Amino acid sequence: MKQYREYSREEMERELAELKQSYREYQMRGLNLNMARGKPCAEQLDLSMSMMDVLSSEADLHCDDGTDCRNYGGLMGIEEARALLGAMIEVPPENIIIYGNSSLNVMYDAISRSMTHGVMGSTPWCRLDRVKFLCPVPGYDRHFAITEYFGIEMINVPMNSDGPDMDVVEALVASDSAIKGIWCVPKYSNPTGITYSARTVERFARLKPAAKDFRIYWDNAYSVHHLYQDRQDYLIEILAECKRAGNPDIVYKFTSTSKISFPGSGIAAIAASQNNLEDMRRQLAMQTIGHDKVNQLRHVRFFRDLNGITRHMKKHAEILRPKFEMVENIFDEELGGLGIGSWTRPLGGYFISFDSLPGCAAGIIDQCRKAGVVLTPAGSTYPYHRDPNDSNIRIAPSFPSLRDLEVAARIMALSVKMESLKKLLAG
Amino acid sequence: MKQYREYSREEMERELAELKQSYREYQMRGLNLNMARGKPCAEQLDLSMSMMDVLSSEADLHCDDGTDCRNYGGLMGIEEARALLGAMIEVPPENIIIYGNSSLNVMYDAISRSMTHGVMGSTPWCRLDRVKFLCPVPGYDRHFAITEYFGIEMINVPMNSDGPDMDVVEALVASDSAIKGIWCVPKYSNPTGITYSARTVERFARLKPAAKDFRIYWDNAYSVHHLYQDRQDYLIEILAECKRAGNPDIVYKFTSTSKISFPGSGIAAIAASQNNLEDMRRQLAMQTIGHDKVNQLRHVRFFRDLNGITRHMKKHAEILRPKFEMVENIFDEELGGLGIGSWTRPLGGYFISFDSLPGCAAGIIDQCRKAGVVLTPAGSTYPYHRDPNDSNIRIAPSFPSLRDLEVAARIMALSVKMESLKKLLAG
Numbered sequence: 001m002k003q004y005r006e007y008s009r010e011e012m013e014r015e016l017a018e019l020k021q022s023y024r025e026y027q028m029r030g031l032n033l034n035m036a037r038g039k040p041c042a043e044q045l046d047l048s049m050s051m052m053d054v055l056s057s058e059a060d061l062h063c064d065d066g067t068d069c070r071n072y073g074g075l076m077g078i079e080e081a082r083a084l085l086g087a088m089i090e091v092p093p094e095n096i097i098i099y100g101n102s103s104l105n106v107m108y109d110a111i112s113r114s115m116t117h118g119v120m121g122s123t124p125w126c127r128l129d130r131v132k133f134l135c136p137v138p139g140y141d142r143h144f145a146i147t148e149y150f151g152i153e154m155i156n157v158p159m160n161s162d163g164p165d166m167d168v169v170e171a172l173v174a175s176d177s178a179i180k181g182i183w184c185v186p187k188y189s190n191p192t193g194i195t196y197s198a199r200t201v202e203r204f205a206r207l208k209p210a211a212k213d214f215r216i217y218w219d220n221a222y223s224v225h226h227l228y229q230d231r232q233d234y235l236i237e238i239l240a241e242c243k244r245a246g247n248p249d250i251v252y253k254f255t256s257t258s259k260i261s262f263p264g265s266g267i268a269a270i271a272a273s274q275n276n277l278e279d280m281r282r283q284l285a286m287q288t289i290g291h292d293k294v295n296q297l298r299h300v301r302f303f304r305d306l307n308g309i310t311r312h313m314k315k316h317a318e319i320l321r322p323k324f325e326m327v328e329n330i331f332d333e334e335l336g337g338l339g340i341g342s343w344t345r346p347l348g349g350y351f352i353s354f355d356s357l358p359g360c361a362a363g364i365i366d367q368c369r370k371a372g373v374v375l376t377p378a379g380s381t382y383p384y385h386r387d388p389n390d391s392n393i394r395i396a397p398s399f400p401s402l403r404d405l406e407v408a409a410r411i412m413a414l415s416v417k418m419e420s421l422k423k424l425l426a427g
Numbered sequence: 428m429k430q431y432r433e434y435s436r437e438e439m440e441r442e443l444a445e446l447k448q449s450y451r452e453y454q455m456r457g458l459n460l461n462m463a464r465g466k467p468c469a470e471q472l473d474l475s476m477s478m479m480d481v482l483s484s485e486a487d488l489h490c491d492d493g494t495d496c497r498n499y500g501g502l503m504g505i506e507e508a509r510a511l512l513g514a515m516i517e518v519p520p521e522n523i524i525i526y527g528n529s530s531l532n533v534m535y536d537a538i539s540r541s542m543t544h545g546v547m548g549s550t551p552w553c554r555l556d557r558v559k560f561l562c563p564v565p566g567y568d569r570h571f572a573i574t575e576y577f578g579i580e581m582i583n584v585p586m587n588s589d590g591p592d593m594d595v596v597e598a599l600v601a602s603d604s605a606i607k608g609i610w611c612v613p614k615y616s617n618p619t620g621i622t623y624s625a626r627t628v629e630r631f632a633r634l635k636p637a638a639k640d641f642r643i644y645w646d647n648a649y650s651v652h653h654l655y656q657d658r659q660d661y662l663i664e665i666l667a668e669c670k671r672a673g674n675p676d677i678v679y680k681f682t683s684t685s686k687i688s689f690p691g692s693g694i695a696a697i698a699a700s701q702n703n704l705e706d707m708r709r710q711l712a713m714q715t716i717g718h719d720k721v722n723q724l725r726h727v728r729f730f731r732d733l734n735g736i737t738r739h740m741k742k743h744a745e746i747l748r749p750k751f752e753m754v755e756n757i758f759d760e761e762l763g764g765l766g767i768g769s770w771t772r773p774l775g776g777y778f779i780s781f782d783s784l785p786g787c788a789a790g791i792i793d794q795c796r797k798a799g800v801v802l803t804p805a806g807s808t809y810p811y812h813r814d815p816n817d818s819n820i821r822i823a824p825s826f827p828s829l830r831d832l833e834v835a836a837r838i839m840a841l842s843v844k845m846e847s848l849k850k851l852l853a854g
Contacts, residue, residue: 265721
C-alpha cells in the first residue's frame with residue numbers, strides 16, 4: 001500500500017475530492033455522536049443495578065465493629081470498605097482513607113491542603129513564589145486543570161511506552177525544589193493506555209527530590225479495568241516499593257469505584273504512609289464529620305471481596321472490548337499503511353490515543369465536529385491545552401453504541417485522511 | 428426556696444457532704460452516658476429506613492430532564508433536588524447548588540476557596556496579613572475549628588435572645604476590612620436555641636462591610652427542626668431580604684438533610700446569589716465532575732416535596748421532645764430557685780445551653796465525666812475553646828435513651844450543685 005506522502009499532487013487532489021464527497025454524505029445525516037469523555041455506557045451501568053437492592057429497609061446497617069453506618073462519624077471510612085479497596089489496590093486497610101464519591105475531589109483537596117497548610121509541616125505552597133508540577137504528556141486534562149487553577153506551573157515530561165521519561169523526571173526533581181509533584185496515571189494510562197514498567201516504578205520509588213514536600217500523585221484509576229482476560233498489564237505496587245526504598249512518604253495513591261459501580265455515586269480513596277494519612281486526617285477532621293458510610297457499606301455488601309470486583313470487571317470488559325476493537329479495526333482498515341497517523345491498542349482503561357501528522361489534530365477534531373462527531377477538544381491532553389505538535393487526539397469509545405461508534409470511527413478516519421492530504425498539499 | 432448563696436457556711440458544707448454521697452453512689456454504677464454531640468438516636472434513624480427501598484434495581488434512575496443519575500455529570504445537582512431543598516429553605520431552585528453529604532464540608536470548602544482564590548475576584552485571603560471572622564458566642568465548635576485551622580482571627584460577639592448584638596456587628600464590619608465573615612446559626616441556634624428576630628435579619632441584610640468580600644455564613648442547619656407543632660420559631664428568609672436591601676451577594680446560606688434523613692448519608696446544599704454561585708461553579712468544576720446524584724434522587728423520591736419533609740420532621744419531634752423536656756424538668760426540679768445556673772428551653776434544634784456560675788463549667792464537666800457522663804469539653808462553644816466566664820455548657824439530649832438521659836441529667840444537676848457550692852465556699 002502506498003503512503004499518502006508518496007502520492008503525486010494529482011493523486012492527492014483526486015483522493016481529497018472523493019473523501020469530501022463521502023464526508024458530505026455523512027454531514028447530510030445530521031449525526032450527533034460523542035467520543036469525548038470516558039463515560040461508561042448505560043449497559044455498563046445496568047451491571048450494578050442490583051447494588052440498589054443490597055441495603056433494603058430491613059437490612060442491618062451496622063458494621064462488624066458495631067458502627068451504625070446511618071449516623072455521624074467514621075472519618076477514615078468503615079473498616080470493611082478500607083479492606084475492600086485495599087485489596088483492590090494492593091495496600092493494607094490501615095493505609096487507606098475512604099472519601100466521598102470522587103477521587104478527583106480527593107486530588108483537588110490534596111493540592112488545596114498543600115496550598116494552605118503545606119505537606120507534613122512544610123511551608124504552605126501559597127506562601128512560595130513558585131510551585132511547579134511535572135506533567136507526563138499526553139495526560140489527563142482534569143489533572144492539569146487542577147494545577148492550572150492553583151497557579152502551579154506545569155512542566156511537560158515525555159511519555160514513553162514504559163512510563164514517563166525517568167531520566168528527565170529524576171534530573172528535574174533533584175535540581176528544582178519548586179517542583180512539588182508529578183501527575184501519574186500508572187496503569188492503562190489516560191490517554192495512551194500504557195502501564196508503567198517495574199523499572200519505572202522502582203525509579204519513582206527512589207526519586208531524590210530537592211523538595212521534601214514533593215509527592216507523586218499516583219492516580220490508579222484503572223487498576224482493575226482490563227479489556228482482556230488473557231492479556232493484562234501488571235503494575236508494581238508503589239507504596240510497598242517506596243517503603244522498601246526508604247522513601248515511604250513520597251506517594252499519594254488515589255482510587256475509586258467510579259468506573260466499577262456508578263460514576264458519581266461510587267466511593268473514592270487515598271492510600272499513603274501513616275505519616276501522610278495523619279497529615280490528611282488532621283485536615284479532614286476540620287472538613288467533615290465523615291463521608292457517606294451507607295454508600296461504603298452498600299459497596300461492601302455488593303462486591304463482598306476482590307473476587308466480586310474481578311467478576312464484575314469481566315462483565316464491563318465484555319461490553320467495552322468490542323468497542324475498542326471496533327475503533328482499532330476501522331482505523332486499521334481505513335488508515336493502515338497510509339503513514340498519516342498512529343493509534344494505541346490498550347489492554348485496559350478507557351481511551352485510545354491517536355497521533356496525527358504534526359499540525360493536523362485541531363483540524364481533524366473540527367472536521368469531526370462539523371459532521372456531528374464530538375471529540376475531546378484539541379490540546380486537552382496537554383497542560384494549558386497546548387499540544388506542541390498539534391497531533392494528539394484522545395478517543396473515548398465507551399459511551400456510544402457499537403453502531404454509533406462504527407459511524408463515528410469512520411468519520412474520524414475520513415477526517416484524518418482529509419486533513420492529512422490538505423497538510424501534505426500545503427506543505 | 429433559698430438560693431445557695433444565701434446558705435450559711437455550715438449549711439453549704441452539710442449540703443455538699445450529702446451531694447458527695449449521692450455522687451459516689453452514681454460513680455459506683457460505672458455508667459457510660461454521652462450528651463456531647465448532636466447525634467440523632469437509632470429510633471430517629473429508623474424513621475428513614477424505608478428510604479433504602481425507594482430506589483430498587485427495577486427503578487428508573489433518570490431525572491425528569493433525562494439525566495441518568497448513575498453516570499457522570501450534574502455539577503449543580505439534579506433539578507428535583509434543587510427544588511426540594513429550595514422549598515425547604517425558601518429559595519428558588521436556581522439559587523441552589525447540591526453538594527455531597529456534609530454542609531460542614533461545603534463551609535470548609537468556601538473558606539478554603541476564599542483563602543486560595545478570594546471571593547468573586549477579590550485578593551486571595553492567604554495573601555493578606557490578617558483575616559478575621561466574627562463569632563457570635565456561644566456558638567458551634569466546628570465553625571470555630573475551621574476558621575482557627577485557616578489561621579483566621581476570631582472575634583467574639585455577644586449573643587442576645589434575638590440574635591447577635593447587631594450594634595457590635597455593624598460597627599466592627601464597617602470599620603475593619605480584615606473582617607471577612609461571620610458565623611451564624613440563625614434558627615434554633617447552636618447552642619442557645621434562639622432564632623434571629625426579623626429585625627436582626629433585616630440588619631444583617633443591610634450590613635455595610637468595609638471588605639467587599641465579606642460574607643455572612645448563614646448555617647441554616649435547623650430550618651425545619653421544630654420540637655413542637657403549636658409553638659415554632661419563624662425566621663425571615665435572608666437571601667430575599669439581602670436582595671431587597673440591594674446587598675444580594677453578601678450571604679452564603681447552608682443547609683443539609685443530615686438531621687432529617689441520615690447524618691453522613693444525606694445531601695447538603697448552598698444557596699446564594701447568581702454571582703456567588705458562578706464564583707463557586709468555576710471552582711467546583713475543577714474539584715469534581717459532580718456529586719452523588721443517585722443519593723439526590725433517593726432523597727427526592729423519598730420525601731417528594733416539602734410536605735413530605737414536614738411530616739417526617741414531626742416524627743423526629745415526637746422522639747426528641749420528651750428528651751428535651753426530661754432534661755429541662757430535671758433541671759427545674761433539681762436546680763430551680765438555687766440561683767446557680769440558667770438553661771434554655773428551645774423550641775427546636777439539638778441543644779440545651781446551660782450557664783453555670785462563672786468559673787464552674789470546666790469543673791462541672793469534669794465531675795460529670797468522672798461519674799460516666801460525657802459532655803462537650805469545656806470552652807467548646809467559644810473560639811479557641813476559651814470561655815471567658817468558664818460558664819457555658821452545651822447539652823445534647825438527642826442520642827441517649829430517655830432512661831439514660833434521666834440519669835445523665837441528674838448527675839449533671841448534682842455536679843452543678845457540687846461545683847457551685849465549692850465555688851461559693853471558696854469565694
